[in-house]
Amino acid sequence: MSNQAHGVTEQLAAARKETERACDLLLAPSPEALDRCASLLQAAVAQVTASKAALASPAQREPGATAEGRRLQAAVRRARRLLEAAAEYHQNWARRIGTMSAGYDGRGEPAAVERGRRLIIRG
Amino acid sequence: MANLLGTLISSSSTLDAYAQVLQVTENNVANASTPGYAVQNLPLEAMPMDLGAGLEGGVTVGQVQSARNQFAEQAVQTQQTGLAWQQQSVTGLTSLQSVFDVSGTTGIDKGLNDFFQSVSAWGQTPSDQTAQQTVINSATEVAQSFQDAATSIQNVAQQNQVQLVSTVAQVNQLVGQIQTYNQTALATGSSVSQDAGIDAQVHAALENLSQLVDFSSSQQSDGTTSILLNGTTPLLIGGQQFVLQTSLTSGGANAAYPNAPGTLQLLSGEGTDITSQTTQGQLGAELDMGNRIVPSLIGDSSQAGDLNTMAQQFADTVNQLLTSGNISDGPPPVAGVPLFTYDTTNATNVAATLAVDPTVAAGQLAAISPGPPEVSNGVPLALAQLATPTNASQEIAGVSYSQYYGNMAANIGGQLQNATNGVQERQSLLSQAQSQRQQLSGVDLNEEAITLVEFQRAYQANTQFITVLDELTQDTINILGTVA
Numbered sequence: 001m002s003n004q005a006h007g008v009t010e011q012l013a014a015a016r017k018e019t020e021r022a023c024d025l026l027l028a029p030s031p032e033a034l035d036r037c038a039s040l041l042q043a044a045v046a047q048v049t050a051s052k053a054a055l056a057s058p059a060q061r062e063p064g065a066t067a068e069g070r071r072l073q074a075a076v077r078r079a080r081r082l083l084e085a086a087a088e089y090h091q092n093w094a095r096r097i098g099t100m101s102a103g104y105d106g107r108g109e110p111a112a113v114e115r116g117r118r119l120i121i122r123g
Numbered sequence: 124m125a126n127l128l129g130t131l132i133s134s135s136s137t138l139d140a141y142a143q144v145l146q147v148t149e150n151n152v153a154n155a156s157t158p159g160y161a162v163q164n165l166p167l168e169a170m171p172m173d174l175g176a177g178l179e180g181g182v183t184v185g186q187v188q189s190a191r192n193q194f195a196e197q198a199v200q201t202q203q204t205g206l207a208w209q210q211q212s213v214t215g216l217t218s219l220q221s222v223f224d225v226s227g228t229t230g231i232d233k234g235l236n237d238f239f240q241s242v243s244a245w246g247q248t249p250s251d252q253t254a255q256q257t258v259i260n261s262a263t264e265v266a267q268s269f270q271d272a273a274t275s276i277q278n279v280a281q282q283n284q285v286q287l288v289s290t291v292a293q294v295n296q297l298v299g300q301i302q303t304y305n306q307t308a309l310a311t312g313s314s315v316s317q318d319a320g321i322d323a324q325v326h327a328a329l330e331n332l333s334q335l336v337d338f339s340s341s342q343q344s345d346g347t348t349s350i351l352l353n354g355t356t357p358l359l360i361g362g363q364q365f366v367l368q369t370s371l372t373s374g375g376a377n378a379a380y381p382n383a384p385g386t387l388q389l390l391s392g393e394g395t396d397i398t399s400q401t402t403q404g405q406l407g408a409e410l411d412m413g414n415r416i417v418p419s420l421i422g423d424s425s426q427a428g429d430l431n432t433m434a435q436q437f438a439d440t441v442n443q444l445l446t447s448g449n450i451s452d453g454p455p456p457v458a459g460v461p462l463f464t465y466d467t468t469n470a471t472n473v474a475a476t477l478a479v480d481p482t483v484a485a486g487q488l489a490a491i492s493p494g495p496p497e498v499s500n501g502v503p504l505a506l507a508q509l510a511t512p513t514n515a516s517q518e519i520a521g522v523s524y525s526q527y528y529g530n531m532a533a534n535i536g537g538q539l540q541n542a543t544n545g546v547q548e549r550q551s552l553l554s555q556a557q558s559q560r561q562q563l564s565g566v567d568l569n570e571e572a573i574t575l576v577e578f579q580r581a582y583q584a585n586t587q588f589i590t591v592l593d594e595l596t597q598d599t600i601n602i603l604g605t606v607a
Contacts, residue, residue, distance in 0.1 A: 034581030036583065040586045051599055052598060052599050055599065069599050086559070
């Protein structure tokens with residue numbers, strides 16, 4: 001019984017670690033990083049789902065799990081905040097690029113970005 | 124011959140163009156470690172080639188373009204501003220929290236505990252002058268602890284005010300620094316962005332400024348940088364700087380508490396009060412500490428402050444109980460005297476002036492409650508009851524005095540915890556914005572457009588996972604909570 005209850009806490013801790021790794025990836029968001037982030041979050045969802053199912057049995061509940069659940073919640077909140085900030089940044093940047101490269105469409109919205117042809121040499 | 128000449132001209136212009144590319148490259152290498160420096164690109168554009176028409180082709184160089192993007196810069200500055208607000212809030216609240224010790228070993232909490240113990244002991248031997256003297260001593264301890272707390276909070280307010288003046292001076296100094304670049308640009312007719320070194324210095328100054336205040340900046344066509352505080356109040360337009368000022372204002376004679384401590388004011392260069400708009404950055408946190416958090420404890424022109432409210436109600440309640448009792452039955456019966464004194468002309472100065480009347484001697488504490496029925500230790504019992512109130516007259520704002528004090532401490536502690544958590548979150552968001560700035564710098568629009576489409580897809584997937592994870596975690600905590 002003790003091992004199983006400890007297992008729930010461990011499952012929540014594992015979910016938190018996956019979420020924290022996702023947070024680390026979100027610090028430098030790129031399409032590749034976001035793909036890996038989604039995999040980590042999916043794994044975290046699986047861990048918490050298993051924890052929740054295990055908690056259907058009152059014998060497997062322990063107070064230590066609550067504290068771990070709170071820590072997981074804080075990590076999820078941080079991940080959400082980082083994701084929202086990154087999404088907002090890129091959404092606004094996409095709009096900015098639209099106006100920079102193609103102006104505005106007939107409805108006054110930033111135009112869709114089209115690929116141009118330009119030679120750039122970087123030092 | 125014409126073709127040969129054209130080829131030579133074409134080669135010449137191409138060599139010139141590549142020479143400029145090398146210069147930009149050299150600039151990038153030289154400034155690689157300069158804070159705030161952005162890699163510069165030199166776009167080369169193909170020239171039309173039609174030798175028959177005299178167009179010799181080759182490449183020409185467009186205007187040097189800084190890869191720095193205003194957008195990415197502002198994203199970093201916004202996070203800097205948010206982080207600085209949280210950090211300054213932590214600094215101020217940490218100072219305040221040290222005033223509130225709820226362990227019961229020092230300060231008001233200990234003073235109250237000792238006082239209630241002493242009146243309880245006095246209730247057992249109501250005519251014992253030693254017990255009465257212990258009550259006077261513990262009352263003195265309570266009064267002194269209120270004075271100490273008020274003084275400590277006033278010191279925090281004073282330090283905050285000094286810091287605020289210093290912050291405003293730093294803002295003016297940084298804006299003044301950018302003003303000199305503007306003046307150079309106006310005098311020479313060249314934009315600062317054309318000089319990578321100055322461009323980097325301007326951006327470094329703007330990044331430092333973003334730690335102090337919230338602002339928006341923009342490059343003007345004349346090469347100058349305009350800065351608007353809170354997006355509306357001019358700090359720098361062209362060659363003209365608008366110097367910020369601070370002042371301390373009282374509420375005036377018509378205020379609810381006319382003798383209260385003054386309110387910090389931030390004035391624009393034109394003398395307009397812009398305090399309420401300035402809510403971000405270090406300066407915003409200092410104004411918040413000086414005009415909201417500290418006054419909630421020791422008052423301002425519109426409120427007495429929780430510490431003063433508590434001190435006054437405690438003193439009045441104790442005095443009322445003592446003066447309602449008798450020292451002796453007489454005849455004639457001798458009425459009790461009040462124990463506490465304070466500045467009755469200024470409700471925002473009660474805690475700082477709370478004291479025990481030095482003329483009160485042990486034998487003057489009234490223990491007898493005249494009733495009917497008369498109770499020989501009725502007053503000490505009533506005083507002891509304040510520790511665990513059973514009716515509203517023994518409470519303050521619906522709770523005991525110790526709880527009221529604990530709530531004050533918890534309020535400060537809660538704000539400090541929020542600010543501390545906020546620092547961690549803001550540090551992450553700043554790291555993210557800095558990383559995004561780095562990614563953006565040097566990426567051309569074509570690559571960026573493709574990447575942005577990929578981002579949109581990836582965000583949707585991640586958002587769904589986070590939403591599910593959030594709900595599952597909450598459900599799990601709820602289940603665990605039903606057990607705990």
